[in-house]
Amino acid sequence: MAGRDRSARDDRTSGATPRRTGSAAARERGTGGGRPAGNRRPQAATGRPEGPAVPPASTDGLIVGEPPRTARVAGALLVLAGVAGAAALFPLYLVVGSQELTLGRGVGGVLVGLVVPLTSVAVGAGLAAGRVPRFGLAYAGVGGVLALGSLLIEVYRGSSSTVRPGIEVLAGERVLTSSVATGAGWWLQVLALGLTVLAGGCAAAAWGRTLMEDRGALDPARPGLAGGAVLLGVLTVLCLALPAADVPDRLVADPATGMEVVVEQQGPQALLERPGLALLGGLLLAGAVLVGAVLAPSLRPRLAAVGGLLALTVTVLAAGLTGLRDAVASPDLEWTVPGAGLLVAGAAYGLLTVLAWRLRRTPAP
Template sequence: MAGRDRSVRDDRTRGGTARRTGPAAARARRPAPDRRGTTSGGRTTTVDRPRAAADGLLVGDVPTGARVAGVLLVLAGLAGAAALFPRYLVVGGEELTLGGGPGAVLAGLLVPLVSVAVGAGLAAGRVPRFGLAAAAVGGALAVGGLLIELYRGSSSTVRPGIEVLAGERVLTSSVETGPGWLLQVAALGLAVLAGGCAVLVWSRTRMEDRGALDPARPGLAGAAVLLGVLTVLCLALPAADVPDRLVDDPATGLEVVVEQQGPQALLERPGLALLGGLLLAGAVLLAAVLAPSLRPRLAAVGGLLALTVTVLAAGLTGLRDAVASPDLEWTVPGAGLLVAGLAYALLTVLAWRVGRTAGG
């Protein structure tokens, strides 16, 4: 009788052990959490699932078009950096170079360096919508700049006038292009192509987060739009202008103000320059509205970053012109561009930090 009881307990023990080890063995045979197993014809294959980062960021497969946009961004940045050093234009017999001094080089390298850094990350497939947003916004802003650049090198002599180019006050009576101008046009054209490619693959690129930035988006958008309006108003007037002169009137012996002809305002130029100025102003306002609404959080950061470097580069260029030329002085619109660029930089940092600290 005792032997029978012992055998029954042994059978129950073996059954319990089998029941306990069965599910554990099944779990051990399952695929890794980020891969899904499928069986077809007795053969098991695996399909990658989106990767989830520690902060809740979910990144799917990166389309080939996104990597192409990254490569175009890198090429645009390299061309823009190379354009600073060779001859840019010969205007009225005066040879101009974009990188005519340390300040000019630093101001001119801002957009190319950011373009290379963002493009390299996008080409490598890291946080793709961050790079795509920066490429799309930067490409939209580059359209107007490309038309203005084409006007300077081709049709600015149709209506000769005073211009400030590469920190010099010149009269556009004759214009001859150089390698620097060709590289600058190539850089802007590549940026436009990268932006178009980014728009095409945006919907096919999966990247999500927990939405930690969503409560701050309305305030971010309102501040960005106000800064966009300020930027457009400042772009409409020269960032560096010729100051008025005080002369003695021989008839009365009083000092009178004599106005000097300065550079043309952005919207006073004809043809391609006028169209480019209108497109640039419209792109700034459109980017200010759309960039804070891009999802996920890092996409909004990328859009604001592209807007920041473009506006900040324009402000620094005006400051460089005023410092480099004794005939020019910095204007209130030029200072406004620099303030707007710094304010956009602050918004970019806030968009990055707010979502990050909230766990997004």
């Protein structure tokens, strides 16, 4: 017994490590029944393992159902309208007097003339494929109402503008409508506007039967968007009432006194000064701009408001760019303040469209 006591004292004094069980030693080495140390994940402050970063989920909450067949028909009509509008730029448009006119004269004329057709083709293709259907339906609905007034004005130009001959600006040229003969370009333009009106009718019929909703991310900003859109609508109507490109006044020297006198030249008629179908079309166009400005920001979901504002953007922007093209292409015309106002209004509508598109997320709950 004394020998065993001496042996124990020798072990304590020599610093020998006491033996551990097999499972405890294995856990310490990381090779036993527990997880190997090299495969362990570091613990976060909350005690949960840190894994790979997970991208945050979208909070837009967009729900899209299967669109009805009428919605797809509206998309197909938009595509056809865009193709017809683009094709109308190249053949003969009108023969006014002895002057032949083409809508797509020059590179500038083609680029300006493609603004609305290309947008219609892009939006219509998505709607026909069933993607975000209320976006396309809103574009088709607002665009169809706007196209109705333009259709009546176009019919007046090609059929009854000779009843009351006057100076007009057509396809960038200052002409006297003493006689008018239509060409293939005019027929294609009428076809494009008519198809756009039909697409708007189909969109109105399919709207209530199309399922597309979100969590209302745009709702807090809708009053501001609506106020800005209405102000721009009023500005657009005021600018449409006067020509975007007009004939400048001339300075003529009086031979008797030697003083220069301002002589007014007859320019194109204002939108609301034309008779018959042109007057009705102008009133419908002005009313459609105001109605679209009020309606578009209130459409649900958010992408539907984007679609309605996009239709206003391309229509107003195309009108402003057409006036600028006419003033640049013809030495007899100059750009007017209403023409510049249309361009500013179109750019501002584009800004509202971008804002409505970007405001798409709400704070995560």
